[in-house]
Amino acid sequence: MLRTSVAKKMAMAVSGLFLVTFILLHLSINLTLLWPGREVFEKAVHFMGTNLFIRIMEPILFLGFIFHIAMGIYLEWQNRKNRPVKYEKYNGSAVASWASRNMIWTGLFVLFFLLVHFYNYYVPFRYGKVESHYDLVTGLFASPVYTLLYVLAFTGLGIHLSHGFQSAFQSLGAPRENCYKFLRCLGNIIAWLVGLGFSLIALYFYFQHLK
Numbered sequence: 001m002l003r004t005s006v007a008k009k010m011a012m013a014v015s016g017l018f019l020v021t022f023i024l025l026h027l028s029i030n031l032t033l034l035w036p037g038r039e040v041f042e043k044a045v046h047f048m049g050t051n052l053f054i055r056i057m058e059p060i061l062f063l064g065f066i067f068h069i070a071m072g073i074y075l076e077w078q079n080r081k082n083r084p085v086k087y088e089k090y091n092g093s094a095v096a097s098w099a100s101r102n103m104i105w106t107g108l109f110v111l112f113f114l115l116v117h118f119y120n121y122y123v124p125f126r127y128g129k130v131e132s133h134y135d136l137v138t139g140l141f142a143s144p145v146y147t148l149l150y151v152l153a154f155t156g157l158g159i160h161l162s163h164g165f166q167s168a169f170q171s172l173g174a175p176r177e178n179c180y181k182f183l184r185c186l187g188n189i190i191a192w193l194v195g196l197g198f199s200l201i202a203l204y205f206y207f208q209h210l211k
Helices: 005-033 038-050 052-082 103-127 133-140 144-171 176-210
Strands: none
Touching: 005 038, 005 052, 005 133, 005 144, 005 176, 038 052, 038 103, 038 133, 052 103, 103 133, 103 144, 133 144, 144 176
């Protein structure tokens, strides 16, 4: 199924859209940190940690991340391999956006953050004895280094999504003339929501710790 480049791009698109769904769900839960606050967030985390369907989806989500990252690296390598000679003069901005030309780098930076986040949050959450998930999450933002990394990572993810969302539908065969403007607009809205939403949460609690 994945022998052709078209099939690989379609698989990449499907895994990407699957991950976008998770990211939006994750954002909706994290926003409860701001409002209504501790009680609702604790209930949401408890539900996500004990619900059978969610527990089944956890390894699928993990595999989805691995597949999307691995396929992205492979396709980038294939593109570079098929075009080994660089043009003497290349105006990339005239052909494609900055986001589209740097998908691999924003993706790798998000991957680096995921490893840090996995160690700082998921491991204690799943395998440690956590009395308050609210305190665990908000306590991480007491660190200026972690907060800065968090903001940069989700800014990078927003940039990644600003091109990746519309690109995924194009890979799946969405009619360019009918859907392109709508998908580009929707992709930008999702990118802004993700980038600003997560960043505002981090910055809010960072400045709360400074008081």
